[in-house]
Amino acid sequence: MKQYDVIIIGAGAAGLAAAGELVTRGRRVLVLDMGASPARKVAASGGGKCNITNMAAGATRYFGKNPNFVRGALSRVGPTDILKWCERHKLKLYEKEPGRYFCADGADAVVDALGRDAMGADIKFNHNVNNVNKRSEEFIVVANGTEFCSKSIIVATGGISFGTLGVSDTGYKIAKQFGHEIVPVRPALCAMAVPIFGADMAGISIKAEISVGREKIRDNMLFTHFGIGGPVVYRASVRDLSNGITINLCPDCDIFSALKDAKQKNGKRNISTILAEHLPVRIAKYFSHADTRNIADWRDTEIRAIANNINNMHIDTHDIKLHNLQSAEIVRGGVSTDNISSKTMESKICPGLFFVGEVLDIAGDLGGFNLQWAWASGRVAGQNA
Numbered sequence: 001m002k003q004y005d006v007i008i009i010g011a012g013a014a015g016l017a018a019a020g021e022l023v024t025r026g027r028r029v030l031v032l033d034m035g036a037s038p039a040r041k042v043a044a045s046g047g048g049k050c051n052i053t054n055m056a057a058g059a060t061r062y063f064g065k066n067p068n069f070v071r072g073a074l075s076r077v078g079p080t081d082i083l084k085w086c087e088r089h090k091l092k093l094y095e096k097e098p099g100r101y102f103c104a105d106g107a108d109a110v111v112d113a114l115g116r117d118a119m120g121a122d123i124k125f126n127h128n129v130n131n132v133n134k135r136s137e138e139f140i141v142v143a144n145g146t147e148f149c150s151k152s153i154i155v156a157t158g159g160i161s162f163g164t165l166g167v168s169d170t171g172y173k174i175a176k177q178f179g180h181e182i183v184p185v186r187p188a189l190c191a192m193a194v195p196i197f198g199a200d201m202a203g204i205s206i207k208a209e210i211s212v213g214r215e216k217i218r219d220n221m222l223f224t225h226f227g228i229g230g231p232v233v234y235r236a237s238v239r240d241l242s243n244g245i246t247i248n249l250c251p252d253c254d255i256f257s258a259l260k261d262a263k264q265k266n267g268k269r270n271i272s273t274i275l276a277e278h279l280p281v282r283i284a285k286y287f288s289h290a291d292t293r294n295i296a297d298w299r300d301t302e303i304r305a306i307a308n309n310i311n312n313m314h315i316d317t318h319d320i321k322l323h324n325l326q327s328a329e330i331v332r333g334g335v336s337t338d339n340i341s342s343k344t345m346e347s348k349i350c351p352g353l354f355f356v357g358e359v360l361d362i363a364g365d366l367g368g369f370n371l372q373w374a375w376a377s378g379r380v381a382g383q384n385a
């Protein structure tokens with residue numbers, strides 16, 4: 001049986017970031033991946049342009065039981081370090097929004113750069129790890145019936161969303177086996193089905209605001225055949241939804257005042273015509289329920305009810321159905337950070353066992369935060385394993 005210093009399970013973003021560090025340190029490294037090629041989610045990321053990092057990366061942009069856990073790794077490997085890494089690999093970047101970096105050379109160029117750093121590691125594809133054991137001071141990792149042996153292992157198996165790219169729950173199973181808790185996993189950075197909107201609104205795109213707790217998120221919303229999507233919904237979906245969400249479909253206009261003004265100026269106008277000055281026609285018609293009365297005939301309570309639905313529509317948590325795991329960019333939940341060192345990513349229960357990237361109960365906001373977490377946690381583990 002071939003002996004390694006470190007075995008990394010998963011050749012994704014975090015696993016390859018760890019491999020690069022370990023190779024630099026002269027460690028004998030084996031990377032095992034169930035798929036046929038490296039970092040498939042990186043290759044698919046950012047619509048093929050890989051949103052590689054975000055200068056705003058900090059605990060407030062991460063979600064899970066303990067978002068402060070990210071501080072340790074991000075203080076060692078921050079967004080500026082990733083920009084330097086890109087420079088070293090001659091990757092051309094551009095900012096889509098201030099501080100939000102994409103790769104102009106495409107996501108495949110990022111995957112190639114990760115591969116260059118990890119050269120020197122033994123990387124085996126189509127190797128599905130299904131068993132890990134610890135015998136005295138050594139880990140035995142079994143993939144496709146073959147045993148591999150090492151002093152440390154890094155679990156970098158990612159999350160279980162977007163299954164078509166090849167995912168598994170093996171990381172959670174390994175964590176449980178060695179005494180770690182798993183925070184229940186759910187889809188995040190995804191669309192939502194809500195009972196209010198039907199398929200008749202599909203295709204409309206507007207600037208909307210969603211309030212989740214005290215936070216207000218403003219971005220584009222897209223109506224789909226099953227509900228709502230787009231960046232503002234994706235960003236809401238990763239947050240704590242236990243108190244529901246409040247949607248403002250026209251955040252720059254107080255619809256109640258606008259309707260009252262219109263009523264005073266010309267009572268003969270139709271309410272959906274007035275609403276259409278502030279909203280797409282289909283939305284205006286939807287909220288006026290095809291009621292053709294003149295605005296003068298509407299009571300203030302009726303106007304208030306319509307305005308509330310547009311500016312302040314609350315959706316209870318039990319009415320929110322997150323779209324499925326298959327279409328979600330990430331999962332929220334995973335291996336609890338409770339018994340993991342935030343400085344090294346090593347288990348406090350089982351020395352030599354490390355967890356990095358999305359397999360942990362750390363979910364980042366939309367905007368490059370998840371890859372930043374994968375790079376930071378992966379590298380930190382690679383510096384310590």
Ligand SMILES: Cc1cc2nc3c(=O)[nH]c(=O)nc-3n(C[C@H](O)[C@H](O)[C@H](O)COP(=O)(O)OP(=O)(O)OC[C@H]3O[C@@H](n4cnc5c(N)ncnc54)[C@H](O)[C@@H]3O)c2cc1C
Nearest residue numbers: 010012013014034045046051129158170357358368370371
């Ligand atoms: C479509 C899409 C677009 C995205 N775009 C962005 C973006 O632009 N910016 C951003 O920050 N984030 C983005 N994300 C999220 C980001 O890609 C992930 O959070 C990140 O890749 C997680 O890195 P990871 O290394 O933890 O897991 P992954 O990159 O998922 O890697 C896990 C690896 O483990 C392997 N594996 C799993 N189980 C086993 C096993 N049993 N045996 C062997 N190998 C195994 C898998 O094959 C995989 O290669 C996107 C995600 C998706 C799905």
